[in-house]
Amino acid sequence: MIETDVWPIVIPSSLGLRVLSYARWPETEDDTLPPIPGFIVSSFNPLVAEVADRCLRRRTTRPAANVRREPTGSGTDDRRLDDAQFDDTGFSGTALDGTALDGAGFNDTGFDDAAAPARTALLLASVGGDRATAQAIAEAVRSGRRVPPLLFFQSNPNAVLGHIAARRRLTGPVVCVSPPPDSAGGITADALTEADWLLRDGDADEVLLIAAEQGARPGEGDRAEAVLVDRRP
Amino acid sequence: MTETGGSVAPVAVTGLGAVSAFGRGTRPLAEAVAAGRPGFAPVSRFDVTRRATVHAAALPGDPRLADELISVIEDACRQSGLRPRDAADVPLLLGLHADPQTAPVAARVAQGISQRCGLAGITRTYTCACVAGSTAVAHAASLIGSGAAERVVVAAGYLVEPDMFAVFDAGRALTRGGRPRPFSRGRDGLLLGDAVVAVVLESTASARKRDADVLATVAGWGRSGDAYHVCRPIPDGSGLARAIEDALGRAGVGPAQVGYVNANASGSQLGDGAEAAALRRVFGDGPGLPAVSSTKSVHGHALEASALLEFAVTVLALRDRILPVNAGYLGPDEDCRLDLVLDGPRPADTGYALSVNSAFGGANTALLVGAA
Numbered sequence: 001m002i003e004t005d006v007w008p009i010v011i012p013s014s015l016g017l018r019v020l021s022y023a024r025w026p027e028t029e030d031d032t033l034p035p036i037p038g039f040i041v042s043s044f045n046p047l048v049a050e051v052a053d054r055c056l057r058r059r060t061t062r063p064a065a066n067v068r069r070e071p072t073g074s075g076t077d078d079r080r081l082d083d084a085q086f087d088d089t090g091f092s093g094t095a096l097d098g099t100a101l102d103g104a105g106f107n108d109t110g111f112d113d114a115a116a117p118a119r120t121a122l123l124l125a126s127v128g129g130d131r132a133t134a135q136a137i138a139e140a141v142r143s144g145r146r147v148p149p150l151l152f153f154q155s156n157p158n159a160v161l162g163h164i165a166a167r168r169r170l171t172g173p174v175v176c177v178s179p180p181p182d183s184a185g186g187i188t189a190d191a192l193t194e195a196d197w198l199l200r201d202g203d204a205d206e207v208l209l210i211a212a213e214q215g216a217r218p219g220e221g222d223r224a225e226a227v228l229v230d231r232r233p
Numbered sequence: 234m235t236e237t238g239g240s241v242a243p244v245a246v247t248g249l250g251a252v253s254a255f256g257r258g259t260r261p262l263a264e265a266v267a268a269g270r271p272g273f274a275p276v277s278r279f280d281v282t283r284r285a286t287v288h289a290a291a292l293p294g295d296p297r298l299a300d301e302l303i304s305v306i307e308d309a310c311r312q313s314g315l316r317p318r319d320a321a322d323v324p325l326l327l328g329l330h331a332d333p334q335t336a337p338v339a340a341r342v343a344q345g346i347s348q349r350c351g352l353a354g355i356t357r358t359y360t361c362a363c364v365a366g367s368t369a370v371a372h373a374a375s376l377i378g379s380g381a382a383e384r385v386v387v388a389a390g391y392l393v394e395p396d397m398f399a400v401f402d403a404g405r406a407l408t409r410g411g412r413p414r415p416f417s418r419g420r421d422g423l424l425l426g427d428a429v430v431a432v433v434l435e436s437t438a439s440a441r442k443r444d445a446d447v448l449a450t451v452a453g454w455g456r457s458g459d460a461y462h463v464c465r466p467i468p469d470g471s472g473l474a475r476a477i478e479d480a481l482g483r484a485g486v487g488p489a490q491v492g493y494v495n496a497n498a499s500g501s502q503l504g505d506g507a508e509a510a511a512l513r514r515v516f517g518d519g520p521g522l523p524a525v526s527s528t529k530s531v532h533g534h535a536l537e538a539s540a541l542l543e544f545a546v547t548v549l550a551l552r553d554r555i556l557p558v559n560a561g562y563l564g565p566d567e568d569c570r571l572d573l574v575l576d577g578p579r580p581a582d583t584g585y586a587l588s589v590n591s592a593f594g595g596a597n598t599a600l601l602v603g604a605a
Contacts, residue, residue, distance in 0.1 A: 038463065122458065122594075129331035129360065134396070141399045144283065152404025153464050155397065156362040157331050158594030162463040165595055171472065173456035174596035175368055176361040178329070181336045194357065194372075201375045203456045203479065 009227055012189050015196040020061060020206065020228040023054035033222075036163060040150050042132030045160040047224050048124060048212045052164045055208060055226035120228075121172030121204035122161040125191040125211045127181050129157055132218060164208075172204035187211045187225050199231050206230045240485030243450035243603050244374045245440040248313030248386075248433030250305030251545055253532050254290035254426055257304070263549040266528045267578045269558025273412050273424055273533065279395045286407035289393045290426035290533035299338045301429040302327075302390045303345035310350045313433035314445055315384065317351025324356035324382055326373055328365030328389030328537045330397070335360065342388075352386065363497070363534075363592035364456075365389055366430070366541025367600055371454040373434045383439045389541040390429035397536065398425060406501070413500030413534075414561040415527035416509065416569040423499035426533020428542040449548040452486060452585065452603035455479025459595025466504055466591055470511025473497075473589060473597040477515045480587065480599040488516050491523045491601070492583020493556050495547040497590045498527035498569075499534050500561075506568035508591065518570070523583075526559035526574040540590040544600055547588040551604045554581040 007022040025031060025047060033046040133154050140147045153159055157176045165174065175198070179188050187209060195207040208228050215221020254272035255261035265272060272290035281287045310320065325346065329335050339358050346352040357372075359365040366389035373385035391397075401407050401423075408414070408422035440447050457479065459472035466472070481488065494512060498505040505527075516522050528546050535542050550556055556579040588600045 121456075126331070126360075127336060128333065129335065131333060134332040137396045137400050141395050147399045147403035149403045149405070152400045152406065153593075155400050155404075156593055157360060158362045158592050158596055159463050160594075161596075162459075162461075162594030165458050165460045166462055169460045171458050171460045171475070173368070174361060174364075174458045174592070174594045175456075176331065176359065176365075178331060178335045178339070178358040178360045180339075180355075190357065197372060197375060198456075200379070201371075 007227070009187060011192060015192055016200070016232045017192060017196055017229045018232040020230060021055050021059040023051050023058060023226045025051045025224045038150065039154055039160070040148065041136045042130050042154070043219060043222050044130035044132060044212065044214050045154055047222050048160045048210055049164055051212065051224040051226040052208060052210055055228050056168060059228055118170055118206070119172045119204050120170040120206040120208055121198045122165055122170060122174050123191065123195055123198065123207055123209045124157055124161055124176045125179050125188065125209065126157065126213060127179055127183070128213055129178065130154065131214045170208070173198060187227055195229055241378045241453070241483050243437055243452045244377045244434050245437045245445070245447045246432055246449045246451065246548055247435055247440050247445045247447060248309035248315065249448060249545055249548060250308030250312070250431040251542065252292065252301050252305055252427065252429040253542065254292055259545065259549060262532065262546065263553060266531050266546050266557035267553070267555045269531060269560035271412050271531050271560050272426065276393065276398070278393060281398065284399065284402040286402050286409050288411050288424050289398065290424065291393045292427050296392055298390050298392050298429065299341035299345065301392070302342045302388055303349060305429050305431040306346050306386060306388050307349050309386065309431035309433045314443060315433055320351035321353050323352055323384045323386055324376065325352050325354070325386045325388065326369035327355050327358045328369050328541060329358055329360060330391060330537045331360035360537065361592060361596055363536060363539050364590050364596045364598045365537040366539070367544060367588070367590050367598035368456060370432070370434070370451065370541065370544060370600055371456055371598060374451045374454050377434060377436050384433060384435040386431060386433050387541065388431035389538040391536040391538040392427050392429070393425045401425065408500060412561045413530055414563055415496065415498035415500045415530050415559060416505050416566065416571060416573055417562045418564040418566045420500045420502065420505060422501060423529065423534045426535050428532065428535030428538040430538055430541040430545050432541065432545065447605040449551050449605050450603040451600060453480040453484030453601035455483065455599045457597045459597065461595050464593045466507035467595065468503065468507050468510065470507045470514055472595055473508060473511035473591055474514040476597040476599040477511065477587060477589060480601040484601050486585055486601060489521060491585045491587055493550065493581060493586040494523050494525045495543050495586065495588045496525050496527040499529050504591065509569040509571050512571060522572045524556050524574050524579055525571045526557050528557050530560035531557070540588070540598060543590065544588045544602070547586050547602045550581055551586055551602060556581050
C-alpha cells in the first residue's frame with residue numbers, strides 16, 4: 001500500500017494510479033452544501049456535486065482546456081419547475097429528454113463553451129445511494145400523494161454526474177457502483193480498482209472518483225470523499 | 234481505445250439466461266422480438282389506478298428479483314458448462330437499481346449463487362441506470378481481454394415495481410398510448426418492462442479448450458459521456474458516436490462491416506433523434522447504413538437491466554440469423570432517417586452487430602457483437 005505524502009488517501013501499490021487532487025465533505029464542523037438548481041428534497045446530489053467541485057478546483061495540473069466559470073443559477077429551487085409549469089409544458093414522452101427542465105435551472109451548467117472537453121471519467125461509489133429521494137418517492141406512492149415530477153430526474157445517481165460533466169465538460173465514461181455495505185465510509189480499494197481499470201482500458205485519461213453516503217437522518221452524518229487520479233508515469 | 238491502439242481478441246459468449254415479459258428462457262424472448270410481437274398489457278402487479286399510464290411489459294404475478302437473478306445465473310452457467318466446482322474464482326458483475334434494496338438484493342443473490350452455482354459472491358454492483366449492464370459487460374470483456382480473468386458472469390435485473398413506475402409516470406416519460414413507438418413519427422414516450430438476464434463471458438482460448446458452444450463474441454466495447462446535460466442527450470449524437478467508434482476501433486472493424494444495430498431508442502422525442510444522429514455520424518447518411526431496430530418496442534424499457542437484455546437480444550439475433558423488428562412504427566420522422574427493420578424480421582447476413590445504450594448523465598455505451 002502507498003500512502004501518498006500529500007493526500008490523505010491510501011492507494012494500493014498494485015494499482016498504477018497517481019493522485020492529482022483530493023477533497024472531502026465535511027471539512028469543518030459548520031461546512032455547508034450549496035444547493036444545485038433543479039435538484040430537490042435530498043442532500044445527496046449537492047453532496048456529490050460539492051465534493052467533486054472541490055476536488056477538481058484543487059488539482060495543481062489543471063488541463064488548459066478545462067476552464068470553469070461559476071454557474072449562473074443558484075439555489076435548489078423546485079419552484080422553477082412547479083407542478084403547474086410541468087403540466088403546462090404540453091410535452092408527451094419528452095420528459096426523458098429533459099425538455100421539461102428548461103425552467104428548472106439544469107441548463108445553468110456553467111461550462112465555458114470555448115473550452116475543449118477533457119476525457120475524464122466520473123465514477124460514483126455509494127452503498128446507500130440517494131436514500132432521501134428513494135424515500136420521498138416511496139412515501140408518496142404509499143400514501144397515495146402526488147409524486148413530485150422533479151424526482152423523476154434524480155431517480156438514479158447518473159443525473160448528478162451529468163450535472164458535473166456538463167459544467168466541467170468531462171467526456172469520459174459515467175459509472176456508478178454500489179460497494180458492499182461493510183465498505184461504506186470512504187474511497188475503497190474496490191472503487192480505486194474500478195478507476196484503475198477505466199484508465200488501463202483507455203476510455204479515459206483521468207478518473208474523478210467520488211464516494212458519498214447520506215446519514216441515517218436528513219442532514220446528519222452525510223459524508224463524501226473525492227479523488228482525481230490518472231495513471232502513474 | 235485500448236492502450237495498444239489495436240484490435241483486441243474477441244471474448245466468447247458461452248452462456249445466456251433470461252426472464253422477460255414473454256416468460257422464462259431466451260427462446261420466448263427471441264421469438265417475440267423476431268416477430269415484433271409486443272408484450273404490453275395493463276399492469277396487475279400493483280395498483281396503477283392513480284397513474285396516467287397503466288401499461289408495462291411484465292410477467293404474470295409478483296416475481297422476486299433476487300430469486301429470478303439466481304435462476305438466470307444458474308441457467309447461464311449451465312448452458313456455458315461452468316460447473317460449481319470450477320466457479321469459485323469466477324467474478325460476478327451485477328447491474329441493479331440504486332435504492333435501499335440494492336444491498337439486500339445483492340446479499341440474497343450472493344448467498345443463492347454460492348449454493349447453486351459455486352460462485353464466490355458478487356465482485357461489483359453497477360447502478361449506472363440504463364447502461365449498468367453494458368458497463369459491466371465492457372468491464373468483463375476488459376478483464377478477460379487483458380488476461381486478468383478467464384471467465385466472468387454478468388447479470389442484471391429490473392422488475393416493474395410501483396416506485397419507478399410512479400416516478401416515470403409523474404415525469405411524463407411513459408407513453409399514454411399503450412405501446413412505445415421508437416424512431417416513429419408521433420412517438421410520445423416509453424413503457425417499462427421486466428428483464429432479468431445473465432451472460433457468461435470467457436476467453437476464446439478457454440472456450441475452445443473446453444469445446445464450449447460459442448453463441449457469439451464481444452468483439453469491442455466503448456464508453457463515453459456527453460458532457461452536456463443532467464438527462465438530455467447531446468442533440469448531435471457526438472457522445473454516443475465516440476462510444477461506437479471506440480468499440481469499432483478496439484475490434485479493428487470498419488463501419489461497413491456492421492450489419493445491424495440494436496438501438497437504445499425508447500420512443501422519446503429527443504433521445505431517438507439524437508441516437509439517429511449518432512448512427513449517421515458513424516455510418517453516414519446514405520446507402521450502406523446498417524439495419525436498425527429498437528426492441529424496446531417489444532420488451533419495454535428494463536432500466537438497469539435494459540442494456541444487458543438488449544445485448545442478449547443482439548446475440549440471439551446473430552445466432553438465429555434473424556434481425557428483430559422495430560415494432561409500433563407509424564411513419565417516418567425526418568430526425569430518424571435510418572434503415573429500420575419494419576415490416577417483418579429480416580434475414581441476418583452480417584458478421585457484426587452493435588448494441589448501443591444511453592442513460593441519464595450523458596452516459597453512453599456500445600458493445601460490438603461478433604457472429605460465432
